[in-house]
Amino acid sequence: MLKQLYSLVVLVLLSFSLFAQDASREMVDPAELGGPILATYPINWQYTPEAVLYxxxxxxxxxxxxxxxxxGSILQTSLGLNVLGFAHQQSANFRVxxxxxxxxxQIWTIQDAVFYAYQTGSTTTSTITGVNVRIWNGQPGVGTVIFGDTVTNRMSATTWSNCYRYSDTNPGTTRPLMRQTVTLGVTLGEGHYWIDWQSSGSLASGPWVPPITITGQASTGDALQYGSGAWNPIIDNGTAQTPQGLPFSLNGTMGTLQTKSLKIVQNNDQVKVFNTTAYTTGSYKISFMVYIPSGKAGYFNTLQTFAGNNSDWGMEVYFDANGTGRCFGGxxxxxxxxxxxxxxxxxxxxVNLTTDQSQFYFNGQLVKQWQWTLGANGSGGPNTLHAVDLFGATANDQMYVDNFKFEDVTLEAVIFYDDFEAYTAGQQLACQAPTVWTTWSNAPCGPEDGMVSTDYSYxxxxxxxxxxxxxxxxxxELNWSTATELNNLGFQIERKVVNGEFLPIGYVKGNGTTTEVKEYSFTDRTVEIGKYIYRLKQMDYDGKFEYSPEIEVDxxxxxxxxxxxxYPNPFNPSTKIKFGLAENTNVKLAVYNLLGELVATLINNQLSAGFYEVEFNATSLPSGMYIYSIETPVFKEVKKMMLMK
Known part of the structure; x- marks a missing residue:
């Protein structure tokens, strides 16, 4: 059933007196309040981007x-609300x-975020010139920034959202809301995060960000605003004095943690004992893959002897949440x-017990070399090797381990190997394992993969x-192929505009190791008219990577x-409609049922020549066939689409 929501549609210009009183928000001029309700409109759908994570x-x-x-994004003064938008302009150092x-x-690979802003007095041609973004692992000012900065412009696109911001007593078109797409390319694990952003524009007013707007609801969230050196709750300062949330969405892909392989969290102490008694001679190599989500930390140590609280530590390694690693040895x-x-x-x-030397490497680079018998902190220990301890040292620890291998370097033999389960980017593996695993039979998360040969061909x-x-x-459309692959985790697709910087826009899984020809493709659906440069970042399971040649596209x-x-078609409940305009023109894009009744007007205004894409959400509509049409003074075409619920 369509819900009939009564809204008042009015837009107000900001008075200089109100602006001077509070530069952090744009408020309604009281002289313009008290007008009539103009119309009644159904609230039955809204635009939602493809692959929305949040x-x-x-x-x-x-x-x-x-x-x-x-x-219409209608400020409801009838509920005691008074603020049209909140400041987050770079020029005045406001943030939200x-x-x-x-x-x-879950693990999210967030490819981009979408924000909304306006500058009073603009046309439907966007005047937003930039957006910078940060992500925190806690409330801003309290937590730690784990991604982004305050200077990098990450905006990849800005367009009119087909929406105006105004109050319920004065409609108008002086506040067209612009939609900004911001490229992030960050992978995050489970947790509570905050995202903060700041915009710049070419006009004097704002940019201003509207609050979440829901008919009949005065309080919509718990957003924050930074100004004068402090973070404070965003409160509508009308008679309601209610906290507000801010509209934004995160787009990308979600990976679900599997049921195998090692997940190390606080007090989850996993010990691999290499032998019943500690090794006293020979040279050995311990290697494994480690994955830690953004904002999380990890820790492990290598033991000269394993005897509970009486163990001897030969090395300790910390992965701190800020991206700094610390290796203690000697x-x-x-x-x-x-x-x-x-x-x-x-x-x-x-660990070379014969020469009493130890080396720690990370992603193929030597980090530290020391005399093994000095122990982890230099206080000394025996010239033996017994175990590795993978330990969750803090409440923020969340470390995934795979491809664990223990080798006798002298004999060139693999003593122990377990890859637990295959893994891919964005899809990590997890389990709760026994406290100590000493043999094949009780290694965590089995079944085991068995011993493997060290005779690898390149x-x-x-x-x-x-x-x-x-x-x-x-x-x-990007297409590439490989003749052979070794240890190929996948390809990160990177794009830049001419004279810009490369930013990740997508990821395609590789095929591991193969001698067969493999074909790959990726479609960049976010470009506008202009020149772009693309490259591939081929990544191995061991963290190494290599860039492809660059190609330019006009x-x-x-x-x-x-x-x-x-696309998709049939769909449920959302689909995308794309069209191209050969010249600047008036455009109407609308959806009808088979009786010819108008279901939704998606666009009805002047657009510039170019390519466009519109999302249509049919959540409140029944299943069936629908017709969508485009109409300009010189072009008209209709197509059918099927909604299947």
Missing amino acids: DNGPYFNSPGGGPDSAD ADDFVIPAG SATAQTFSWTAGQWNMVEHV VPVELTSFAAKVNAAGQV VNPPLQFTLEQN
Whole structure:
């Protein structure tokens, strides 16, 4: 059933007196309040981007009910609300923040975020020029920044959202809301996070961010605003004095933790004993892959002897949440190194009992070398090797371990090997294992994979082609192939505009090790008209990577008007409609049922030449066939689409 929600549609210009009183927000001028209710509109759908991981709330509450049949984001003064938008402009050093939660057992690869802002007095051509972003592992000012900074402009696109912001007593078109797509490319594990952002624009007013807007609801969240050196709750300062949330969404892919392999959390002490008694001669190598989500930490140590509280520590390694690693060996002073969250890294520890030497390597680079019998902190210990301890030292520890290998370097023989389960980027593995695993029979998370040969043949990742083309919808299609692959985790796709910086925009899983020809493809659906440069970052399971040659693509305006078939089709409940305009023109894009009744007006305004993509959400509609049409003064076309619930 469609819910009929009564909204008042009005837009107000900001008075200089109110602006001077509180520069952190744009408020309604009291002289413009008290007008009549103009219309009634159904609230039955809203735009939602593809692959949405998280949506914090709607930015409009009157679809199709705004000026010129655009959507309306209506400030409800009837509820005692008074603020049209909150400052987050870079020029005055205002910022805003809101929180999100990644559920237990999930890992999110966040490709981009979508924010909303306006500058009073702009047209529907966006005046937003930049957005910088940070992600915290706790409330801003209390937690730690685990991604981003305050200077890098991460905005990849800015367009009119087909929505105006106004109060319920004065409609108008001077506050068109712009939608900003911001490239992130960060992988996060389960936890409670805060994202904060700041925008810049070419006009004097703002940019301002609207609050979450829900008809009949005065309080919409717990967002924060930074100004004058402090973070404070965002409160609408009308008579209601209610806290507000901010609309944003996170887009990307979600990985679900599997049921095998090692997950190390606080007080989860996993010990691998190499032999019943400690080794006293020979040279040995311990290696494994480690994955730690952003904002989390990890720890392990190598034991000269394992005897509970009376054990002897030969080395300790900490992975601190800020991306700094610390290796203690032979001295109470740690050797620091850098590690990368959200990806698999290779750990290697070599102990030569014959020469009394030890080396710790991280991602193939030597971090520290020392005399083994000095022990972890330099106080001394026996010239023996007995075990490795993977331990959750703090409440923030969350470390995944796989491909655990123990080798006799002297004999070139693998003594113990267990990969637990295959893993891929964004899909890590986890289990609760026995406290001590000493033999094949009780290694954690079995079944075991058995001993493996050390006679490896070298098979490189050989890239034989890498090409790009622009399709009819204005999207860039990337295609590449390999002749052979060794240890290939996958390909990170990176893009930059000319004279810009490369940023990750996607990921394609590799095929591990193979001598067969493999074909890959990726479609960049977020480009606008202009020149772009692409490259591939081929990543191995051991953390090593290599870049492909760069290719340049020129996305030109379409030569003709087009209307593409919606995708997916059939759909439930959302689908995308793409079209191309060969020239600047008035455009109406609408959806009808088979009786010819208008279901939704998606666009009805002047647009520039170029490619466009619109999301249609049919949550409140019944299953069946629908018709969507595009109409300009010189072009008209209709297509069918099927909603299946």
